[in-house]
Amino acid sequence: MIDVVFQLIIFFVATASLQDQTFDATLKLAMAPDGQPVTAKNPLEVVIDVNSEGQILMGRIRYDKNTLGAILKQTAATYGSDNIPIIIRGDGRTRHQDIKTVMDQCTGAGMYRIKFAAMKEAGQ
Amino acid sequence: MARKRRQLEGEAGELNLTAMIDVAFQLLNFFVMTAHPVAVYAHLDILRPTPGGKTLEEAQFTDLITIMIFKDRFSINTKQVSQVQLEQVVTQLAKLGKNQSVLIQSASDAPHQRLITVLNMCAKYGLKNLSVLSM
Numbered sequence: 001m002i003d004v005v006f007q008l009i010i011f012f013v014a015t016a017s018l019q020d021q022t023f024d025a026t027l028k029l030a031m032a033p034d035g036q037p038v039t040a041k042n043p044l045e046v047v048i049d050v051n052s053e054g055q056i057l058m059g060r061i062r063y064d065k066n067t068l069g070a071i072l073k074q075t076a077a078t079y080g081s082d083n084i085p086i087i088i089r090g091d092g093r094t095r096h097q098d099i100k101t102v103m104d105q106c107t108g109a110g111m112y113r114i115k116f117a118a119m120k121e122a123g124q
Numbered sequence: 125m126a127r128k129r130r131q132l133e134g135e136a137g138e139l140n141l142t143a144m145i146d147v148a149f150q151l152l153n154f155f156v157m158t159a160h161p162v163a164v165y166a167h168l169d170i171l172r173p174t175p176g177g178k179t180l181e182e183a184q185f186t187d188l189i190t191i192m193i194f195k196d197r198f199s200i201n202t203k204q205v206s207q208v209q210l211e212q213v214v215t216q217l218a219k220l221g222k223n224q225s226v227l228i229q230s231a232s233d234a235p236h237q238r239l240i241t242v243l244n245m246c247a248k249y250g251l252k253n254l255s256v257l258s259m
Contacts, residue, residue, distance in 0.1 A: 002144060006151065013155060030240035034248035035166025050236075087167065092237035096193075096230040099239070100258040103172060112172045114256075118240050120166040 023060070023089065027051055030092035032118035045085040046075060047117070052091040054098030065101050072109035081110035089117040168243040170228075170256045189217060192259070193230040193238045211245055218249035225253045232258065 027049055048068070049057040056063050063071070075084055086106050090099050106114055191210065192199040198210045205213065217224050226246060230239050239256070246254055 006147075009151070029165070030237040032166045032168055032240050032244035032247065034244050035168050036247060038165045038167055090236040090240075092235060092240070094236040095232065096234045096236060096239060096258060097232040099236055100230075100232065103256070103258075107172045113169065114172060115167040115169050116240060116243060118166050118168060118244070119163055121161075121164040 023047065023049060027089060027091045028093070029089060029117060029119040033120055035118050035120055037120055038117075042085050044079060044083060045087055046072070047087045047089060048102055050088060050090045050094050050098050050102055052093040054094060054101075056098075056102060065105055068102065069105040069108050072105055072111065076109045076111060082113075084111060085115060086111050086113070087115045087117050166247075168240065168247055169252070170243065170254050173255055173257065188225050188227055189213075190227045190229060191242055193228065193234045193242060195231060195234050195238075198238075198242070207241070210242070214245050214249055214251065218251055222250045223253050224251060225255070226251055227255050227257060229257045229259050 047058065049060075051057065056065065056068055058068070058071070072086075088099060088102055103114060106112075190201050192202070198205050198207060200210065200213055217226070228239065228242055243254065246252075
């Protein structure tokens with residue numbers, strides 16, 4: 001039994017950091033120490049990274065704005081535009097113009113509620 | 125006779141835990157040495173203006189407060205303010221009501237950090253009705 005417990009501990013510790021690998025690790029998120037902390041993850045949420053050069057990434061794959069718009073429209077058509085939480089993870093140095101491009105694609109797909117991800121407490 | 129049997133049973137039931145405890149401490153050491161603080165993320169909610177919503181001209185006649193973000197400065201209803209003054213205004217707004225509408229307009233060349241700073245300020249004082257527009 002103890003062997004199995006150790007195996008489980010190793011499994012959970014090894015896989016705990018895999019979540020972060022789905023995002024662009026080079027992003028330096030803007031700081032928002034008073035923002036609402038993220039407690040639960042919605043499995044339907046769409047996370048869009050915008051790096052300091054204005055490139056748009058989802059799951060570390062780069063997309064142009066037209067492809068992003070098409071994906072968002074398809075997602076909205078499948079699940080309903082009100083049910084999909086959109087989270088924009090913008091680098092603190094990104095120009096607002098590049099964030100606007102992503103927001104415009106979201107509104108184009110009928111998604112008006114948007115969340116900006118920021119860093120509440122910095123890790124390592 | 126009975127005491128002897130009990131002694132034998134006790135000896136047979138003992139388990140040497142030394143090796144297992146050694147491994148447990150090795151694992152504990154490993155995880156403590158390799159652990160690092162986990163970053164805590166925050167979400168800042170905004171609303172984009174809907175096509176069927178109020179136009180900006182209509183909204184300006186109501187109590188709408190407009191915060192403008194530029195690359196190097198902030199302004200409230202076209203009056204230039206410092207970040208400290210902006211925070212004071214946001215504090216006063218929050219005292220009037222948490223549902224106060226705030227329109228945040230950001231210049232194209234302003235860094236994203238500045239927008240987050242303003243949203244963070246609004247979140248700090250509980251303002252929830254935030255719309256973001258781009259200039």
